[in-house]
Amino acid sequence: MDLQAGAPLRYRSAAGRWVLLATVLGSSLAFIDATVVNIALPTIGRDLDADAAGLQWTVNGYALSLASLILLGGSLGDRFGRRRVFLTGVAWFAVASLLCGLAPTVELLVAARILQGIGGALLTPGALAILEASFAHEDRSRAIGAWSGLAGIGGALGPFLGGWLVEIGNWRYIFLINVPVAVLVLLVAARHVPESRNPSAARAFDTIGLVTGAVGLGGLTYGFTAWPEAGPGDPAVLAALALGVTGLAAFVVAERRSAHPMVPPAIFRSTAFSGANVVTFLVYAANGGVFFLVVVNLQVVAGFSPLAGGVALLPVTVLMLLLSARAGALAQRIGPRLPMTAGPLICAAALVWLSMVGPGASYWADVLPPVIIFGLGLALQVAPLTATALGALDDAYAGVASGVNNAVARAAGLLSVAVLPLVAGLGAGNLTDPVTLQPVYHTTMLVCAGLMTCGGIVAWLLIPNRLTAHEPAPSFCDPCSPPMIKRGEESRPG
Known part of the structure; x- marks a missing residue:
């Protein structure tokens, strides 16, 4: 059945709610596991006798495989079916989570986290591409806003969930809890999510692009992670950094020459698409620093318990949940430029305030006010940013656009x-030493505030007031999947 034979889903329809539920739950698995481990780092370090590099690789191993392969995930969805690849990713993620929960050493934990990232790379771009392909054009910003608010809060919910699970039992629970959630996602998506793909997408794999991109990111990450202990003149550090730069340069050349590129260079001719991805890089680089160090600083320097450190960021979760869909609707009415400019600047102000949290800090006076401001800024920018990155291109590129933005x-x-x-000057220091961590945390928050400020400036300069409307691309629907609802028909679950 051709998608154009039936009406696209509406945001408030029952069918639309089922699709939103499946994509939100699936994406939340990947988003929560990007941050949930942060709150447990001190406990993991003591339990597995891990050094600072081992703890960083517990985070980086997951992020590396996710970032390296997420372009492939989006491309596979366009080629072979977005629902099919999404379900494969959810199942893979569940198995890898089980391995993480059973890991007896930090080395095996890092290996299992790398496998988790592969599953996340398959499911994350598929979720957004499903929304872009399934919902009516006028409802996409609201649907993406709801997705951002419900799934995106996983990044903020992770520390709270992790702190609670660490306190009531064991850090291994933060991984084992993924398994029943993944089973629920598989049941809902298999029953209610329609299949779609781009029938004009090439079947050939861009193997050279995949390998060079992964090598580039892997080399840079290993080099920067090993630098503090080994020093900048260490041959292994220099070789890794050189390999990373060479790999990324080769990726650019390969994509320009490939007959079937994983990332078609022509998509970057869109100023809105390119600008949205520059803003994404700046904003999410800042977010990475915030969610990595704030909860660690609250425990190690300020003396908060794991649960109290996680609860400290709960207002961000609440604000994202309440305001993201509204921010998407606002951007649909007034255009994305203003929300994408104001949001990062508000976050920057909050991070300057958060940088002053130190020993003996009071939650109510020193932590809660900047956390609320940060949550407001984040809620204002995330949905318009994601909607702009996807909406700047034709619908046929939904998977590629989602893959690029997520990558x-x-x-x-x-x-x-x-x-x-x-x-920030960590050097060979330890993330669990309060004397070493305090100045590193302060400097890092100021650097993150600068990144947010640059993101707001770039948004003002490159993001248009209105996006050009695109014609829906012809897509294939699997006849065995749930049907799209005909115009005028009542949408009913099941």
Whole structure:
């Protein structure tokens, strides 16, 4: 059945709610596991006798495979079916989460986290591409806003969930809890999510692009992670950094020459698409530093318990949940430029305030006010940013656009976790030493505020007031999947 034979889903329809539920739950698995481990880092370090590099790789191993392969995930969805690839990613993620929960050493935990990232790379771009292909044009910003508010809060909910699970039992629960959630996602998506793909997409794999992109990110990440202990003159550090730069340069050349590129260079001719991805890189690099160090600083320097450190960021979760869909609707009415400019600037002000949190800090006076301001800024910008990155291109590129934007976001978070402590002067210090961590945290928050400020400026300069409307692309629907609802018919679950 051709998608154009039936009406696109409406945001408030029952069918639309089922699709939104499946994509939100699936995306939340990947988003929560990008941050949930942060709150447990001190406990994991003591339990598994891990050094600072091992703890960083517990975060970076997941982010590396996610960022390296997420372009492939989006491309596979366009080629072979967005629902099919999404379901594969959810199942893969569940198995990898089980391995994380059973890991007896930090080395095996890092390996299992890398496998988790592969599953996340398959499911994350598929979720957004499903929304872009399924909903009516006038409802997409609201649907993406709701997705951002419900799934995106996973990044903020992670520390709270992690703190609670660590306190009531064991850090391994933060991974094992993914398994029943993934089973629920598989049941809902298999029953209610329609299949779609781009029938004009090439079947050939861009193997050279995949390998060079992964090598580039991997080399840079390893080099920056090893730098603090080994030093900038260490041959392994220099070789890794050189390999990373060479790999990324080769990726650009390969995409320009490939007959079937994983990332068609022509999509970057859109100023709105390119600008949205630059803003994404700056904003998510700042977010990576914030969610990596704030909860650690609250425990190690300010003396908060794991649960109290996680609860400290709960207002961000609430504000994202309440305001993201409204921010998407606002951007649909007034255009994305103003929300995408104001949001990062509000976050920057909040991070300057948060940088002053130190020993003996009071939650109510020193932590809660800037956290609320940060949450307001984040809620204002995330949905318009995502909607702009997807809406700037034709619908046929939904998977590629989602893959590129997610890859940029994950790469930014990946590099920020590796680079920011180094820039802030961590050296060979330990993340669990309060004397060492306090100045590093302060400097990192100021650097993150600067990144947010640059994101707001770029948005004002490159994001248009209105996006050009695109004609829906012809897509294939699997006849075995749930049907799209005909115009005028009542949408009913099941």
